[in-house]
Amino acid sequence: MGTLYVVATPIGNLQDLSPRAQDTLRQVDLIAAEDTRHSRHLLNHFYITTSLYPLHEHNEKQAAQYLLQQLQGGKNLALVSDAGTPLISDPGMHLLQLMHENQLPVIAIPGPSAVITALSVSGLPADQFVFEGFLPAKSTTRQKRLSQLISETRTLVFYEAPHRILDCLLDMSQIFGEERIIVLVKELTKVFETVHRADLNSATAWLQEKAERQKGEFVLIVAGAQPLDNQQIDPDTQKIFQTLKQHLPLKQAAKLTSEITGVSKNILYQFGLQPD
Numbered sequence: 001m002g003t004l005y006v007v008a009t010p011i012g013n014l015q016d017l018s019p020r021a022q023d024t025l026r027q028v029d030l031i032a033a034e035d036t037r038h039s040r041h042l043l044n045h046f047y048i049t050t051s052l053y054p055l056h057e058h059n060e061k062q063a064a065q066y067l068l069q070q071l072q073g074g075k076n077l078a079l080v081s082d083a084g085t086p087l088i089s090d091p092g093m094h095l096l097q098l099m100h101e102n103q104l105p106v107i108a109i110p111g112p113s114a115v116i117t118a119l120s121v122s123g124l125p126a127d128q129f130v131f132e133g134f135l136p137a138k139s140t141t142r143q144k145r146l147s148q149l150i151s152e153t154r155t156l157v158f159y160e161a162p163h164r165i166l167d168c169l170l171d172m173s174q175i176f177g178e179e180r181i182i183v184l185v186k187e188l189t190k191v192f193e194t195v196h197r198a199d200l201n202s203a204t205a206w207l208q209e210k211a212e213r214q215k216g217e218f219v220l221i222v223a224g225a226q227p228l229d230n231q232q233i234d235p236d237t238q239k240i241f242q243t244l245k246q247h248l249p250l251k252q253a254a255k256l257t258s259e260i261t262g263v264s265k266n267i268l269y270q271f272g273l274q275p276d
Helices: 019-027 036-045 060-072 093-101 114-122 139-148 162-176 200-209 235-245 250-261 265-273
Strands: 004-007 030-033 052-054 077-080 106-109 129-134 155-160 181-186 194-199 218-222
Touching (some): 004 019, 004 093, 019 106, 030 036, 036 052, 060 093, 093 106, 114 181, 155 162, 162 218, 181 200, 194 200, 235 250, 235 265, 250 265
Parallel strands (some): 004 077, 004 106, 030 052, 030 077, 129 155
Antiparallel strands (some): 155 218, 181 218
């Protein structure tokens, strides 16, 4: 039986491909790649001539069956994505499931990961975090998902595309509050690598100042919510809030209570989400 090697590839700088990864890609019989044209550019840079086979979101199930047959026939394969560690918001899950179901060996060849790289430079807690991948493209669905995360105290990590980055931050400001800290990390390991840390209000303004700041692939690191146990909402504030909540949507009740009492509207909103 053959072995499947899950190989991490550079997220920008080609020199981040480890010697072990290079040797593995040379020695396997076939490389399953998300985009064969993109991966061929990487292989050519290191004079690697191994054949490529496409495995992407549109053919993943069929390709996984074919690759399983190759492995069962004794061939060794490598799995790569366009950048970083495979399966982190990339195709390959079906193939890995088949590997485990058929008790075939899988070996990780570790290396770059945009999630971990961004966390390491963010200055936000990285001992516990939640990776959400890409948020929904539509604003209403995106806001709904963000609302489900408003009480999450662990650091939040997202991917975002350049054409949605501004709308995404506007939605985050509305749901999480403008004072929540975010770290915008883009073009990791590339010439124009940028790490910008600010509150959501300032980060949105920074993006709007120059159109080129909205270009590139983004990793967003968002500070977790403050635990409610550390926030003192006095009985009078709670009474005002509960009264308004009976007659208004939760967001409006939190906003008006905040204007009356000075307590953060986001703390109140988070408090309002708790079971009665």
